[in-house]
Amino acid sequence: THEQLRQAQKMEAVGQLTGGLAHDFNNLLAGISVSLEMIEARIRQDRTGEVSKYLLVAQGATKRAAALTHRLLAFSRRQTLAPKAINAGRLVSGMLDMVQRTVGPNIVVESYCTADLWTARVDPSQLENALLNLCLNARDAMPEGGRITVETGNRVFDAESARQQDIPEGEYLAIRVTDSGTGMSPEVLTKAFEPFFTTKPMGEGTGLGLSMIYGFTQQSGGQVRIRSQLGIGTTVSLYLPRYIGTAERDNGPLGLAPVLSA
Ligand code: ADP
Secondary structure, eight states: HHHHHHHHHHHHHHHHHHHHHHHHHHHHHHHHOOOOOHHHHHTTTTOOHHHHHHHHHHHHHHHHHHHHHHHHHHHHHOOOOEEEEEEEHHHHHHHHHHHHEEETEEEEEEEOOOSOOOOOOHHHHHHHHHHHHHHHHHTTOOOTTTTEEEEEEEEEHHHHHHHHOOSSSEEEEEOOOOOOSSOHHHHHHHHSSSSTTTOOTTOOOOOHHHHHHHHHHTTTTTTEEEETTTTTTTEEEEEEEOOOSSSOOOOOOOOOOOOOOO
């Protein structure tokens, strides 16, 4: 599972950086490619005096492209998990403004949190990332606008419900993101967690969002489930194992060991 963990971390890092870096990288490659064409043309016309100018451009772009890939690798290696006992209600409400601004005015973002919410022990920035990803997916499924509901609550799977849902028996912190969007066809639903599976246009989807979320919940000892109906909407549920910790005192704004709803 150490390997799985490393893999999931890498995937997250790659997912975050892919968009921007791919774009920069592409621009550099275009520069290299044009310069090489120029060199080829000048050599063919025996205008070798101009060749060195284009060679310099190509060399510069190659160096910057190499630096970019090194940054990508360094970043993906550096990511480590820092699990903390979290107050998920507070984490969610702390994100709502940012989410609302990101999804735009046509989408209503609302959140509900039960009182006496249990604690889970996960990496807060990974959980934030996961939730943001879910909200961005929800936005993409609602081009005409709609509603995103984030619900946080306690959930017990007893023998019966555990069998029904294929989730290990136990107590979980449940976080659900529901949208009123397009929904997924059964075909899309079966592939949704696969890395690089996307139905979005080139350059818009990486196909890493849900696979990253899958990796994150697995690492956290939890589960993720999707319920979706075409034309009605989608609910993605994260189940994170309840954490009852006393030995540990976590610091930071999200690191509250006993749960208190503000
Ligand atoms: P990406 O968003 O980059 O495509 P994901 O792994 O997050 O990658 O999602 C994979 C695919 O699952 C999406 O391309 C889309 O077809 C489908 N999907 C994910 N979330 C939703 C949603 N809330 N509503 C409808 N379809 C969704």
